[in-house]
Amino acid sequence: MSRDLIKTMTYLSIHLLVGFTVAYVMTGSVKIAGGIALVEPCINAVAFFFHEKAWKAGSWKERLAQPLAG
Incomplete structure (x- = not known):
């Protein structure tokens, strides 16, 4: 299994666990x-x-590449 796929699966697991925990704490x-x-x-x-x-x-990408005026 590729490193990227493993990393994606572990991130998904963490995301689901955090989402479940927050929703459970809020709703019971x-x-x-x-x-x-x-x-x-x-x-x-x-x-x-x-x-x-x-x-x-x-088209705003170019504007993001320019330094901020200030």
Whole structure:
């Protein structure tokens, strides 16, 4: 198994554990916390996809490369 895949899987595990823990502490419900822990990463993946598309297509990239005026 590649190092990148292992790193991705361990990060996903941490993300799910943190999401579940936060949701459980806030709701006190294992069922709700489990649902949130599973749904949130899926929604986040879709949001990241569109973020990447916007980042690649954005004409504002050149402006970010310029030093800040001030």
